[in-house]
Amino acid sequence: MxxxxxxxxxxxxxxxxxxxxxxxxxxxxxxxxxxxxxxxxxxxxxxxxxxxxxxxxxxxxxxxxxxxxxxxxxxxxxxxxxxxxxxxxxxxxxxxxxxxxxxxxxxxxxxxxxxxxxxxxxxxxxxxxxxxxxxxxxxxxxxxxxxxxxxxxxxxxxxxxxxxxxxxxxxxxxxxxxxxxxxxxxxxxxxxxxxxxxxxASQSAARMQTQVNELVIEALTDGVLVVDVNGVVRSANPASRRLLFMRKAIRNAPFMLATESAWQPLADLMHQTFATQSPQEADIRLEFPARSARRLHVRTRLAASQNGTHESLCVMFLEDLREMEARVRTEKMAAMGRMSAAVAHEIRNPLAAISQANALLEEDLQDAGHRQLTALVSQNAQRLAKIVDEVLNISRAQEQAPAPQTTMLMLDDTVAQIATDWASQTGAAQRLGVTLNAAQTSVWFEAEHLRRLMVNLLDNALRYASASAHSMEVATRVMTGGEVRLAVWSDGQPLEATVETHLFEPFFSSESRSSGLGLYICRELCERYGALIGYQRVARHATEGNEFFVIFKPAPQLLGTPRGSFDTMPA
Known part of the structure; x- marks a missing residue:
């Protein structure tokens, strides 16, 4: 008291x-x-x-x-x-x-x-x-x-x-x-x-909690929409706006779901949530005109007033199905990488025994036909050994120091040869232009790995380029700082923001039939030689297109006479 x-x-x-x-x-x-x-x-x-x-x-x-x-x-x-x-x-x-x-x-x-x-x-x-x-x-x-x-x-x-x-x-x-x-x-x-x-004090705590909630919602990778019973979006975080709008047409809330015909599945799911007064979950497909469709996994929750003094709101959580599938594929790839490393280690020992036995057998053979067979065995054993090393490098199963800078090549000569071979094999010589401006410049890279890198980039360009002449271009040049730049350009449509974000991730692709490993392998090869690979949207010949570029580390000049440069591919 x-x-x-x-x-x-x-x-x-x-x-x-x-x-x-x-x-x-x-x-x-x-x-x-x-x-x-x-x-x-x-x-x-x-x-x-x-x-x-x-x-x-x-x-x-x-x-x-x-x-x-x-x-x-x-x-x-x-x-x-x-x-x-x-x-x-x-x-x-x-x-x-x-x-x-x-x-x-x-x-x-x-x-x-x-x-x-x-x-x-x-x-x-x-x-x-x-x-x-x-x-x-x-x-x-x-x-x-x-x-x-x-x-x-x-x-x-x-x-x-x-x-x-x-x-x-x-x-x-x-x-x-x-x-x-x-x-x-x-x-x-x-x-x-x-x-x-x-x-x-209560008002200050409420404001602080509101700021924390807004920061959390803004930082979420999943899209969040808050919709009222009339279909008016009261709030939309940046992730949801990236999923719903074109890159140059991002709008802030409020806006109506009925303004876009592509959003009709979202509106239907919202009406179903209010009608049943229960959460809903579904996979929907948004069909945008002049754009590829976007598949979303949508979950709804109903925020209803307890005493009926306030209107109910529908909270919608949007997730790109491609990103979900990419995460699943990434997890699978990690498991496959561990398994591949184990298999590669197991292959190494018998492969070494095969190579050694083949070398001993070759010493006792006199017949030219038999020696030809042992040479074939030796060649394929070396190829298998190289594949095993690459599997171990890409899977990251073993720590490996950066590749020794002992492999140099003349960039223009090698690029011209690879482009010519690829154009003849694909029949795209009339659509491919080559501009080489890095004559007598050598870079740290292996020729076979550069071939694999360019083939992946050219295959992607061919897949999305138009059928017009010069719809694709390969170009090299020496940059101001001394680095050497290789670019593969095509006049394809702009990439979506979600696709661009995950371009170089394994098993991520905008097409269901693609493995999604091509650009990932390109990135791994570039990192091995200290090169940098990237993407940008640029215009060439007054036409906008997609450009993948590689910036190489320059190497000392090689001896020899370069083949020169040329502007277009021969027919």
Missing amino acids: TTPSQWFETAEKASGAWEFEPEFSSFGRLWRVFMTARVATAGVLVVLQAVIHALGNSSNRWPVAVCIAYLCATLAVRLWAQPRPPGRTFDAHWLATIGVDVITFSLLEFLQSGGINYTPLFALPVLLSSILGPILLAFGTAASVTLLLLVDAWWTSLQTPGDFNARFLQAGLSGSGFFLVALLANQLALRLAREEQRAK
């Missing part, structure tokens, strides 16, 4: 609740209300004194002068003073407000005119000190008012003989009432301040 001393201590500690409030807070508003009430009271007193003198009930002009001075003082404080809580003692701020009120009402009480009792007016400074100040100041103000009333009763008893006990009793009762008013008003003000602080 709380003792009186503990209660007063708690009240004193909480009495500074208004001290650090800004000007336009609850304290500022209460302060302005009290200052306005003081001005109104002063105006009423001036009018009252003027009426008394006009009726001839009093010839004393001092009350009029006191009321006019009080009106000027209250107007000055209301117009120019800034809201500031009074201190714990009778400081200068107290004198400018509460002190002026107490002195003014005391003077009017001593200079009574027309038999008017001004004692009720002391409630204003008591309330002002109780609500806007600490409990000590409130009790101090009530005590000063009580003392003044007692002094007034004593002085009146000296001037006017009579029953002075009644006057002292009236002054004591009024003072007790002022003490009670000070206590109750101060406790109500403290409660209001505490409730306001709790409300502000």
